[in-house]
Amino acid sequence: MTLDGFESGKTARIVAVDWAVLAVDEGKRLKALGVDEGAEVAILHRGVFGGRDPIALRLGNMTIALRRAHAHAIAVEPA
């Protein structure tokens, strides 16, 4: 299952990230923010337009915004 399809509000554990489909700087930024294998995240909010894009994630005490396309590259399992 990928993060974009994960139920909002439930905690997910990241099992793998497909770095190859992400631009180099985007990968760097996600890693720097801690969006990486093993991290636990929860979807807090979704935008209103275009398939409910972008997505706001909770990671630790931070809120991180990313696009559905990024979330699609992140494989998760229920934590």
Next chain:
Amino acid sequence: MTRRRSAALVGNPNAGKSALFNALTGARQKIANYAGVTVERKAGRLILPSGEPVELLDLPGSYSFDAASPDEEVTRQVVHGEFETETAPDVIVLVLDAANLEQHLVFAQEVLELGRPTVVALNMIDLAERDGLTLDPEALSAALGVPVIPTVAVRRRGLDELNRAIAEAESRAGEANPSHWHLSLPERRLAAKHIARGAILSKSARHTIENGVDRLLLHPWLGPVILFALLFIMFQAVFAWATPFVDALEGGLGGLADGVKGALPAGLPRDFLTEGVLAGVGSVVVFLPQIIILFAFILVMEASGYMARAAFLMDRLMAGVGLSGKSFIPLLSSFACAIPGIMATRSISDPKDRLTTILIAPLMTCSARLPVYAVIIAAVIPSTTVGPGIGLQGLVLFALYVAGVVGAMVVALILRRTVTKGAASGFIMELPRYQLPRLKDLAIGLWQRGWVFLRRAGTIIFVATIALWILLSFPRAEPGESQLDASFAGAVADGLHPVLEPVGFNREMSLALIPALAAREVAVSALATTYAVDAADEEVAAEGVTEKIAALWSLPTALAFLAWFVFAPQCLSTIAVARRETNGWKWPVVMIAYLFALAWIFAGLTFWIATALGL
């Protein structure tokens, strides 16, 4: 020789570095650019308890030394002593968000690995307490091997202790240099988790207020409604709240002109002071209140953390024209001034995205255009209300802003399919915690921006106004001849006029466009100077420029002039910044060409349609 010692604030974005910087240096700040790059350099002076001054640098926030943006690259180079024109700071003040320790400790380890004299400011400790966290600074200090000072920058808590620690940092260096760093990123993350757990004494299960507030402000449909309402209030406020201040300033300037008239005999020197300096510069300075109000809204949105939410809300719409929510922040700043707006595009990592944003930034109505809009609207749009609390003048102003935004979106869409074609850009950003903006930070920000505006009025606008006055006043008219017809300026305007006449411009307007290239707001002072010089008698000259326009311009002409200013290229400084940011003349030339073309076409359309409708 004693060199002044230096210290630098280093930390993640949103760690509260800027607030801490303001608290430590007060208004003793110098804002410039790092040599050769367009990253803002903020430096100030910190006074140690011994009275020794220290140069304090506020380095751009970074998530990692593995830079993903030009800002982060500057931080990396300066801290490593690799930036050519900067000396490496003697002391590093590592700023951590107390409520976000686990995250911020990842980059902190990279900084500590340098082995430089370092002091940790455990900042925003009050927000951590609000979130139910109790921290142990001593445990953290033991784990990191450097002093840890809990601070609340906005309440000046811990600042004396921090100053003392900075003073002692160099003598303490080497005391404890943990050798267990130099880890990989996953190892660092694990270490961060471990250190953070050790520093947290207790953690109540209280929910952060972010969740609740975001549920409202990021609500799928309420969020955009709130954002739009906020922007609408902002533009109404710019018009309504400023009025008493503008009136007071105008009164003062009128009194000053009368005083000069009373004190000096009639003649060229008196005309120069009243018609040239006071009419010209004065007509621009009166817009200071409106510019301050606009900047106040933008600064509050930035300081409170709402600006990033606005980016989140706007991302999908921006994606529709090939941009991302990140472009929203530079574009919103461009409403104040395109120069900081274009400079803020540095936070956009995708180069094509960034170029597109730079090219459309001038379409956002900057504060310098506000004086032009304000004068024309006041002159030709009746001051009636069209609903409870909604003035027609404010509504027209809002429409002009909307026209700029819509124009920008359409241009972006076209650019992304032609000259800046490329893969769609991404949007990844941290949404900072909500914070009550502090009055002092707001005051410092407003002071800096207000000063820049007044300095422009005192220099560029002053010179342009005087040059125009000379062009208008010489050669002197023969008796019975209009001064404008006889002047050099009249000849220049005659040359331009054939191009601009089809779109409804009169000669005074053609004339005003020339100095307006130096700075937008000069158009108003130019009109004021033109009408003051051309006035046949004192009585007419005493009328304000607003009354002149109301009497002399037709509605279609005035509307065409407004439309021109929505699209026409901005001041020379904007073009200069665009050249610097794009490293060449190619893109600024593209920008100027398309903006002039749009300005002419839309001024024309406005004029022709308004005339056809019989307005």
